[in-house]
Amino acid sequence: MGKDTFESFASSDLLRKHIALGEPTLSENERQGMWKAIERRTILRSRRSLRMWRWCAAASVFAIVVGSWLFSQACFQSDPYGKMTRLVNVDTLRHISLYLGEQQVELDGQIEVRCLAVTNQVEVKSVSGASFRLSATEQEETYLQLAVPAGIKAEVVLADGSRITVREQSKFSFPLCLAGEKRRVYLEGEAHMKIARNINKQFVTETRNMNVTVLGTEFLVSAYPKSSEQSVLLVSGKVEVEPLQGSRLVLSPNQRYVFNTTTQKSSLDSDVDPTLYTCWRENLLEIKDEPLGDVLKSIEAIYQTNFNYDWNELAQIRINGKLDVSVPLDELLDRLVRIAPIRLDGTRRKIILNNNR
Template sequence: MHKEENKNNTAQRGFEQTSSEDIIHLIKKNDSTLSAEERDQVWGNIFRKTINKRRRFIIQSLSIAASILILIVSGWGIYRLTAGKADVYSELMAKVNIETLNTSRLYIKEQEIELDKQAEIYCNSENNQLRIVNRDGNSFKISVPDAQKNPYLQVAIPSGNKAKIILDDKSVITVRGNSKLIFPITYASNEREVYLEGEAFLHVTKNPKKKFNVKTASMDVSVLGTSFDVCSFPKKNIQSVVLVSGRVKVTPDFGETITMAPNQKYVYDKSGKKNVLSNVDPYNDICWKEDLLVLDHEPLSSVFEKLCKHYNTNLSYNTSDMIKIKISGKLDLNIPLNDLLKMIEKIAPNQISINLESKSIKLNINPK
């Protein structure tokens, strides 16, 4: 009797430890030796194992589906946020053709305000106002409607002009001629961001909790607090960042993110998708802020091209002749163009002659 009970107990323990298929096989083999009560216990084991597995599978499947849905919704939200900003930038940039402008302009929604040749714009988020200061010291204030909902403003600076933007956090952006900048009167809670077409020098107030991002069509520059120059003209293949102080991270459209140290220059060739990081004297790249042009063995054709843009005029010369002559020195772009051309004649003696009335430059074939 005891042997029979031990045999049945062993069989039950075996049933509990085996799979459903094994149990079914065992039932078929030993069906005649099991009592009705034992068969009920076995089928109960089968039910619990198979139903619980199915429940676990359904729950796991639902959990995975929910996780995927959350990722999709989150990704869509991020995409909408990023795409939304990109659309705003594109729409604002498309409003202005910088090549047809004769005076600097500030755009606030549908408003268009003409600016002085060297205007300063101060942002005040507390009362949603801008204070515009002209070169002669005269100033006026402009209210920005719906500043919280539509915080983006734009300045467009033609050749020969520049503008200084003092943001709400006291960061200062000097915008060079032939450039456009989109900036906010007030920042979002977790970021500081501007969009640039052209060239600007930025002195960013340090804030470890809010990175400062400069976005261009070809690269992103991210900093916490520093001084640097960004040059990103859309029609030029060569884009650059020059770092004066602090550290910045540059992320081009193609290639790896590069961290820069002071006195370094990052050059990105968007046509060849190549980049170079080198040590430089940053002064030569940022002296335009002081209306100075530093020349280091530069072809005259390049010099005249820069002068034409700065003074918004045309000079008549043969490029193939002027490219052969290279000059070095420092030119003050605040003085009248005719005086500047006389200075260039002195820098390149007996090589060129300049007719100031017609603004034509000729190579001296037989200098005296």
């Protein structure tokens, strides 16, 4: 028992004895003095408790903030591309965007991004030859993302000399220096990849539904998030495909692996002509026995425009040929009329089936 508590009990006992013996009670001043002393003790204890509570609350908030930051850093290190891919929506993008750490740069026209590991920089070149450099912060590894809108493509040259052609409406994320045990990149969309050979360091392309592993080869990956068809086409060399659903398989040249995200089933086609799927790199739209409706959809996506036509009617017609999609739209449509039984109503942008052909 503490001294203060003992004195309080003693005072209370003495007070009861005075009352029991009928002795005079405390005066008004004495009572006020006694209650003020009690009040001071109570307030002092409350203030001490309040200060202690504030310190505990502040420490808890600090611990939560620090813990959240450490957790976010750990998540980023384990999955550096997850956060980057959520930064941008390619469907609403108007210009090519390059993300370098906290930096974001919007770029006009077709460009090439080259990784310079020695100087820890990125060089950006335009088709006209103009160029500039961006410097990365000094850290173990810097991650970048190139987001490409509709109607254009872009080139990436990695630190090892591998060349990546990123197709429209795609996001390609990659490390600046390729310092890890494996050369890991991430793709949402489509890209043609010509990988520098390195037998000591595998090159892994990660997508939502599969990983593609190579040592050095040329291949095409198509992994648009909104498409039910995800595919890998091998041009040369050898690749290993590891889908999230199903078993691994090794592709040979001119084989195309297709995974359907709706049915969760996969297929493998052999003796495929790679130019049918890679001609977009040369600004060509190669058409081999394709429905006319599908061809018009491709043209709409490339030129970011819309036509008025009956898709079901035109889907019954199949055409063949090549179209140069680098020319103005009116010129391309004039060429399309020569290989397809259609006529154009320019005022209403309407495409009509020509039954006389």
